[in-house]
Amino acid sequence: MSALLRHRLTWPVLALVLLLLLNQLFRADFLSVRIQDGHLYGSLIDILRNGAPTILIALGMTLVIASRGIDLSVGAVAAIAGAISCMYIYSSPDPSSWQTAAMGVTIAVVAGLALGLWNGFLVSVIGIQPIIATLVLMTAGRGLAQLVTDGQIISVSNDSYQAIGAGFFLGLPIAILIAAGAFGVAGLLTRRTALGTLIEAVGINPVASRLAGIDARTITWTVYVFSGLCAAVAGLMISSNVTAADANNAGLYIEMDAILAVVIGGTSLAGGRYSLVGTLVGALIIQTLTTTVYTLGVPPEATLVFKALVVIIVCLLQSSRARTLFRQRRRPVTEQSQVKVAI
Amino acid sequence: MSESTPVVDMKGISIAFPGVKALDGVDFRLFPGEVHALLGENGAGKSTLIKALTGVYAVDDGTITVLGARQSFGTPAEAQAAGISTVYQEVNLCPNLSVEENILLGREPRRRGGIHWRNVRRKAEEVLDQLQLGHIDPRSVLSSHSIAVQQLIAIARAMQVEARVLILDEPTSSLDADEVQQLFSVIRTLRDRGVAILFVSHFLEQVYEVSDRMTVLRNGRLVGEYLTADLPRMGLISKMIGKELDALAELEEAESRRQPDRAERTPFLQAEGLGRKGSVRDVTITVHAGEILGLAGLLGSGRTETARLLFGADRADQGRLSINGSVRTLRTPRSAIDRDIAFSSENRKEEGLISDLSVRDNLILAMQAGKGWWRRVPRSTQDQLAEQFIETLDIRPANKDALIRDLSGGNQQKVLLARWLITEPKLLILDEPTRGIDIGAKTQIQKLISGLASGGMSIVFISAELEEVLRLSDTIAVLKDRHMVADIPNDGVTMEDVMTVIAGTGA
Ligand SMILES: Nc1ncnc2c1ncn2[C@@H]1O[C@H](COP(=O)(O)OP(=O)(O)OP(=O)(O)O)[C@@H](O)[C@H]1O
Numbered sequence: 001m002s003a004l005l006r007h008r009l010t011w012p013v014l015a016l017v018l019l020l021l022l023n024q025l026f027r028a029d030f031l032s033v034r035i036q037d038g039h040l041y042g043s044l045i046d047i048l049r050n051g052a053p054t055i056l057i058a059l060g061m062t063l064v065i066a067s068r069g070i071d072l073s074v075g076a077v078a079a080i081a082g083a084i085s086c087m088y089i090y091s092s093p094d095p096s097s098w099q100t101a102a103m104g105v106t107i108a109v110v111a112g113l114a115l116g117l118w119n120g121f122l123v124s125v126i127g128i129q130p131i132i133a134t135l136v137l138m139t140a141g142r143g144l145a146q147l148v149t150d151g152q153i154i155s156v157s158n159d160s161y162q163a164i165g166a167g168f169f170l171g172l173p174i175a176i177l178i179a180a181g182a183f184g185v186a187g188l189l190t191r192r193t194a195l196g197t198l199i200e201a202v203g204i205n206p207v208a209s210r211l212a213g214i215d216a217r218t219i220t221w222t223v224y225v226f227s228g229l230c231a232a233v234a235g236l237m238i239s240s241n242v243t244a245a246d247a248n249n250a251g252l253y254i255e256m257d258a259i260l261a262v263v264i265g266g267t268s269l270a271g272g273r274y275s276l277v278g279t280l281v282g283a284l285i286i287q288t289l290t291t292t293v294y295t296l297g298v299p300p301e302a303t304l305v306f307k308a309l310v311v312i313i314v315c316l317l318q319s320s321r322a323r324t325l326f327r328q329r330r331r332p333v334t335e336q337s338q339v340k341v342a343i
Numbered sequence: 344m345s346e347s348t349p350v351v352d353m354k355g356i357s358i359a360f361p362g363v364k365a366l367d368g369v370d371f372r373l374f375p376g377e378v379h380a381l382l383g384e385n386g387a388g389k390s391t392l393i394k395a396l397t398g399v400y401a402v403d404d405g406t407i408t409v410l411g412a413r414q415s416f417g418t419p420a421e422a423q424a425a426g427i428s429t430v431y432q433e434v435n436l437c438p439n440l441s442v443e444e445n446i447l448l449g450r451e452p453r454r455r456g457g458i459h460w461r462n463v464r465r466k467a468e469e470v471l472d473q474l475q476l477g478h479i480d481p482r483s484v485l486s487s488h489s490i491a492v493q494q495l496i497a498i499a500r501a502m503q504v505e506a507r508v509l510i511l512d513e514p515t516s517s518l519d520a521d522e523v524q525q526l527f528s529v530i531r532t533l534r535d536r537g538v539a540i541l542f543v544s545h546f547l548e549q550v551y552e553v554s555d556r557m558t559v560l561r562n563g564r565l566v567g568e569y570l571t572a573d574l575p576r577m578g579l580i581s582k583m584i585g586k587e588l589d590a591l592a593e594l595e596e597a598e599s600r601r602q603p604d605r606a607e608r609t610p611f612l613q614a615e616g617l618g619r620k621g622s623v624r625d626v627t628i629t630v631h632a633g634e635i636l637g638l639a640g641l642l643g644s645g646r647t648e649t650a651r652l653l654f655g656a657d658r659a660d661q662g663r664l665s666i667n668g669s670v671r672t673l674r675t676p677r678s679a680i681d682r683d684i685a686f687s688s689e690n691r692k693e694e695g696l697i698s699d700l701s702v703r704d705n706l707i708l709a710m711q712a713g714k715g716w717w718r719r720v721p722r723s724t725q726d727q728l729a730e731q732f733i734e735t736l737d738i739r740p741a742n743k744d745a746l747i748r749d750l751s752g753g754n755q756q757k758v759l760l761a762r763w764l765i766t767e768p769k770l771l772i773l774d775e776p777t778r779g780i781d782i783g784a785k786t787q788i789q790k791l792i793s794g795l796a797s798g799g800m801s802i803v804f805i806s807a808e809l810e811e812v813l814r815l816s817d818t819i820a821v822l823k824d825r826h827m828v829a830d831i832p833n834d835g836v837t838m839e840d841v842m843t844v845i846a847g848t849g850a
């Protein structure tokens with residue numbers, strides 16, 4: 001039992017289950033999943049599908065944070081990716097063909113990779129603090145996206161493109177499949193190779209890692225490029241879901257949700273050991289919270305406060321675990337008499 | 344020394360960590376006005392006993408009495424407030440703050456709510472002077488100093504408080520003879536003022552020189568408490584390791600090693616006038632395969648800086664370096680490692696340990712870095728290497744999955760040494776490889792080094808212990824004031840000879 005309590009995932013999973021049960025209390029059909037037209041439907045599926053962009057971005061964020069960095073630019077990168085693909089489709093001679101959609105997606109993904117390269121360059125080569133380096137793109141990125149869309153909201157109608165965010169494959173939303181696939185690949189890539197350990201080593205002690213011969217620059221660069229990639233794909237999902245690119249509002253504050261998901265999942269902002277599964281649970285908690293707000297009918301003004309409260313509670317639960325686990329500081333035996341110092 | 348009441352009286356102290364019983368019913372007393380040495384092998388429980396006393400760990404069992412009152416400190420700060428000042432084994436300062444800030448952190452003299460900086464400086468200078476460290480600029484950033492100086496500053500910080508009890512966990516592990524003497528004279532002054540001093544060291548000469556009483560631990564159990572005068576060295580060693588051992592004889596055992604033939608082949612490494620602005624200069628050395636080059640010099644003479652240049656940790660901007668006959672510029676550690684050079688740093692916490700990773704991950708790290716991230720060392724190889732080196736170096740606990748942060752200081756050091764041995768380098772640069780290692784393991788590591796050299800590995804060896812340098816090296820390069828002054832072949836030179844050169848009269 002105590003081993004279970006100390007496991008890094010226990011509290012987040014418990015919080016997620018409680019949130020789901022809370023919803024079930026208020027809406028009897030909450031946990032039910034039905035099949036309609038060969039597709040799965042239900043609140044749980046909605047949570048997964050709407051949460052897919054956050055899950056994806058949080059995945060990239062986890063590796064960045066593990067390496068002792070942070071990527072604030074993901075929301076802006078998502079907006080840029082959506083803007084580029086929509087603009088490409090919008091202005092192409094054949095805006096409804098699947099080839100156009102594929103080309104738009106490819107260009108947007110390449111742009112995401114390039115922006116990740118840029119962040120990685122600032123951090124690993126120039127040596128700018130990650131929070132500042134990515135702040136540059138966080139603020140400038142929305143401007144870039146606006147330049148691309150010319151300040152307009154670009155609507156497109158292309159069935160193939162729409163499938164990314166809203167389509168189904170084998171009964172499951174494609175967005176979920178993409179996010180799951182990304183998780184699988186990242187998990188394999190980091191744990192089957194040495195990448196995961198090396199990222200952790202750099203995050204825990206960059207100086208010692210360099211002296212041990214780890215090419216920290218490449219590692220750092222890799223995680224930012226991966227984060228850029230995840231953000232771009234998330235941006236495609238978001239814009240595809242609403243069949244439009246909104247430079248100002250697409251992916252707004254998603255970096256905060258992603259960072260929260262990582263932290264709730266048990267990865268320390270100080271870098272080092274990370275847990276992809278933890279991040280997944282964290283992202284699901286965040287998304288479920290958003291859903292819960294609607295289920296409970298929390299007034300919109302109170303939504304953010306409500307979210308914040310739950311997040312604080314989860315973090316507090318975890319920190320007591322962190323205390324016992326990391327500092328090995330066990331409470332003194334309580335019945336022990338505490339004699340006052342009398343000199 | 345009065346047999347009055349002890350200032351500290353610990354009875355039946357037990358502390359268990361998952362899988363390890365670190366302390367098992369240990370009694371410990373500390374009297375005012377005495378220097379009390381706490382002794383035992385690596386992992387015996389010395390640091391844990393200290394941490395139990397100062398509130399870092401809560402005890403599972405047992406009682407702690409300080410100045411006649413039962414205590415269980417919740418935090419080190421409470422222990423400090425009760426008059427116990429501690430220097431922990433790993434330097435626990437803030438690398439980015441200045442020396443003076445570190446010395447007075449949390450106790451800054453104040454004036455009208457703000458910090459009275461002039462007084463901060465004055466007080467810092469006072470304590471530094473007391474330790475004969477007047478040459479250190481109190482405004483300089485802590486991390487700009489060597490680990491030895493940082494250790495001295497940590498001691499200065501501990502002495503700045505008016506303490507009843509001063510605890511020093513391996514304060515001398517990286518100090519040269521001179522600094523040790525300075526520290527001891529301060530310790531004696533404090534003792535005569537009635538302060539109780541707890542002192543941990545693996546240097547038995549130092550223990551016999553400065554301590555009045557000793558307590559020996561073995562495997563977390565108390566072996567006994569003795570007056571230093573009553574327990575001769577041999578007896579102490581056998582109490583520490585738990586068996587009668589001809590340790591001294593083994594220690595003195597002559598190293599018969601095949602002399603490398605210098606004339607024949609091209610040297611593995613050759614430096615000519617190598618240097619770096621603001622660091623060291625004039626480093627001219629030659630290391631052949633199978634040769635051990637010792638670097639000697641005082642604290643701050645540039646030994647570590649030299650090692651860093653040879654490893655590419657700092658980039659040289661003067662002179663020439665050739666490896667295997669061809670001229671090379673080492674820009675990064677990576678480029679040195681690719682040429683089969685390895686470097687084990689003296690600063691194990693900042694430059695060695697990946698604290699949150701397991702012993703296995705730490706052991707394998709340099710090898711893995713060499714292969715690149717996509718070619719993971721297979722788990723079976725990892726396990727096999729980890730088991731092999733845990734056994735060879737007697738790393739305790741023998742658990743490859745333990746987090747390295749949970750190992751005792753000496754055992755961490757062994758892991759870091761093994762990290763480089765695993766990569767089978769051609770040149771191994773060792774900066775204080777035996778720092779904090781117990782007397783038995785030290786002999787063993789010295790033998791290992793000498794054996795590696797016999798097998799053809801070149802070694803650059805740095806140690807604050809001149810005796811150790813002399814025993815192992817074929818050649819001794821002497822550094823002074825950050826440049827190299829002499830290159831002495833080790834055929835029958837004595838400590839005195841080298842000391843003369845170091846002191847400067849012979850150069
Ligand atoms: N936080 C911890 N978690 C788990 N095990 C620990 C922890 N701290 C110490 N240990 C274990 O307790 C034992 C005693 O360690 P301790 O650091 O007290 O040894 P030591 O006598 O100071 O050794 P050294 O001479 O190497 O410094 C060791 O086996 C060590 O691995």
Ligand SMILES: [Mg+2]
Pocket residue numbers: 389390391432512751752753
């Ligand atoms: Mg210790």
